[in-house]
Amino acid sequence: MKIAIVGPAFPFKGGGAHHTTELAHRLDAAGHSVVIESWRAQYPSFLYPGQQTISEPEGEPFPGTRRRLDWRRPDGWWRTGRDLRSHDLVVPAVLSPVQVPAYLGILSGLRRRARVVALCHNVLPHERKPYDMPLMKALLRRVDGVLVHSEQQAELARGLTTRPVSVAEMPAHLPAAPxxxxxxxxxxxxxxxxxxxxxxxxxxxxxxxxxxxxxxxxxxxxxxxxxxxxxxxxxxxxxxxxxxxxxxxxxxxxxxxxxxxxxxxxxxxxxxxxxxxxxxxxxxxxxxxxxxxxxxxxxxxxxxxxxxxxxxxxxxxxxxxxxxxxxxxxxxxxxxxGVRPVDHTPLWETYVDVLVTPSSLSSS
CATH class of the missing domain: 3.40.50.2000 (Glycogen Phosphorylase B;)
Incomplete structure (x- = not known):
C-alpha cells in the first residue's frame, strides 16, 4: 500500500515528531511504501512559544521525509494534496486544531483520490479556544475515518463527525533507555x-x-x-x-x-x-x-x-x-x-493493522 503521513518529523521535537517517525518506520517494516510530508515551518511563534526544533534527532530519522509544508504558504498545502493523489492512504497527524487549515488545503488538493484517516493525538486541546471545535468539526467531517488512542477521545470524535472512529492504544515511540x-x-x-x-x-x-x-x-x-x-x-x-x-x-x-x-x-x-x-x-x-x-x-x-x-x-x-x-x-x-519494561511490538502490530485496514476505518 502507498501511504503518506502528514505531520511533524525530525528535526521537530516532542512526542508528535517521535510518533510520526516511528509510525513511518513500522509501516515500512510491514511492507508498505511510505512517505512523510513534514514541515519547514509548522506554527507561528506566537502560537507555540517554545523551541520547535532540535539540532540532533533523538531517534532514527525516516529517510522518506519531505519538508515542504509551511504555515505561511497555503498554495503549498494544495500542491501537497495534489501530489498525494496517487497514494492509497493519507494520514494527517492531528496534534492541534491550528493544523486544520493546512490539512483542509491538502484535502482540497487531494480531491478524494485517496482514503484519508485523521490520526488524532487529541481530538480537542486540553486548554481550549473558541475556534477549536469548529475547526475540528470541519476536518473530521471531510475525512474517511478517525483513529484515536482512548475511548474517551473516541466519544469526543463521535460528537464531531459521523465518520467511523476507531481506537488503538498508542504504543511507545520513544528511544529505549540504555x-x-x-x-x-x-x-x-x-x-x-x-x-x-x-x-x-x-x-x-x-x-x-x-x-x-x-x-x-x-x-x-x-x-x-x-x-x-x-x-x-x-x-x-x-x-x-x-x-x-x-x-x-x-x-x-x-x-x-x-x-x-x-x-x-x-x-x-x-x-x-x-x-x-x-x-x-x-x-x-x-x-x-x-x-x-x-x-x-x-x-x-x-x-x-x-x-x-x-x-x-x-x-x-x-x-x-x-x-x-x-x-x-x-x-x-x-x-x-514491580516495574517491567513493556514489549510494544504486539501493540504496534495492532496499531498498524487498524490504521491500514479499510474494514477498521472505512468511508461511511
Whole structure:
C-alpha cells in the first residue's frame, strides 16, 4: 500500500515528531511504501512559544521525509494534496486544531483520490479556544475515518463527525533507555516531573502536595514552560519549597534524560486531564515507578500498588496521601521491583493493522 503521513518529523521535537517517525518506520517494516510530508515551518511563534526544533534527532530519522509544508504558504498545502493523489492512504497527524487549515488545503488538493484517516493525538486541546471545535468539526467531517488512542477521545470524535472512529492504544515511540540506566535500587528521596509544563499537567497541584507531604523529599522539574516560569517560581517560594525543588526550565536533550530518571525514585504525573502519555512507558524503561492521576490512559498503564500509585486528579490532598504511601518504609523499593519494561511490538502490530485496514476505518 502507498501511504503518506502528514505531520511533524525530525528535526521537530516532542512526542508528535517521535510518533510520526516511528509510525513511518513500522509501516515500512510491514511492507508498505511510505512517505512523510513534514514541515519547514509548522506554527507561528506566537502560537507555540517554545523551541520547535532540535539540532540532533533523538531517534532514527525516516529517510522518506519531505519538508515542504509551511504555515505561511497555503498554495503549498494544495500542491501537497495534489501530489498525494496517487497514494492509497493519507494520514494527517492531528496534534492541534491550528493544523486544520493546512490539512483542509491538502484535502482540497487531494480531491478524494485517496482514503484519508485523521490520526488524532487529541481530538480537542486540553486548554481550549473558541475556534477549536469548529475547526475540528470541519476536518473530521471531510475525512474517511478517525483513529484515536482512548475511548474517551473516541466519544469526543463521535460528537464531531459521523465518520467511523476507531481506537488503538498508542504504543511507545520513544528511544529505549540504555540498559545500564534501568533497574537501579538506590533510594534518592527525590521525585521527577518531566516534559512540557502546561496548566493541565498539574505541576501546581504537585507542589502543594509536596509541601504537605513527606519531609525531606525533593523534586526535580525538568521541561519547557508554556508561557513562562515566573508564576511557578512564586508558588515555590510561597510554599517554602525553594530548597527542595530543582527547577530546570527548557527543553531536555535526550543525552540528559538518563541522569534525570536515574536520580529519581518515581516519576509523578499529576495531570488534571490526559489522553495518552509516553512518559509512563519512559519511566518503566528506566526502571522507576509512576505516581499518576486517574485520567486518560494512566489507570490502564499504571498498576496501582504494583509498579506505581494512582490518585485523584486536581486534588492536592489525594496526591499528598499518595506521596506519603509511596515513601512508607520499604515502599519505593517494593514498587521499583514491580516495574517491567513493556514489549510494544504486539501493540504496534495492532496499531498498524487498524490504521491500514479499510474494514477498521472505512468511508461511511
Amino acid at each position: 540498559a545500564a540506566a534501568a533497574g537501579g535500587a538506590q533510594r534518592h528521596e527525590r521525585l521527577l516531573f518531566f516534559g512540557m509544563i502546561r496548566p493541565y499537567k498539574g505541576l501546581d497541584v504537585l507542589l502543594r502536595a509536596l509541601a504537605a507531604g513527606p519531609e525531606g523529599v525533593s523534586l526535580t522539574v525538568a521541561g519547557e514552560f508554556w508561557g513562562g516560569v515566573d508564576e511557578t517560581r512564586a508558588l515555590i517560594a510561597e510554599l517554602g519549597l525553594t530548597e527542595r525543588v530543582d527547577l530546570r526550565p527548557g527543553y531536555v536533550p535526550g543525552a540528559d534524560v538518563p541522569a534525570l530518571f536515574g536520580a529519581a525514585d518515581a516519576l509523578v504525573l499529576p495531570y488534571r486531564t490526559a489522553t495518552a502519555s509516553q512518559n509512563v512507558w519512559m519511566a518503566y524503561e528506566y526502571g522507576i515507578p509512576v505516581i499518576a492521576t486517574r485520567v486518560g490512559g494512566f489507570p490502564d498503564q499504571v498498576r496501582d500498588g504494583v509498579d506505581g500509585l494512582v490518585c485523584d486528579p486536581d486534588d492536592a490532598g489525594s496526591l499528598t496521601d499518595a506521596l506519603k504511601r509511596f515513601y512508607a518504609p520499604g515502599e519505593p523499593e517494593r514498587l521499583r521491583a
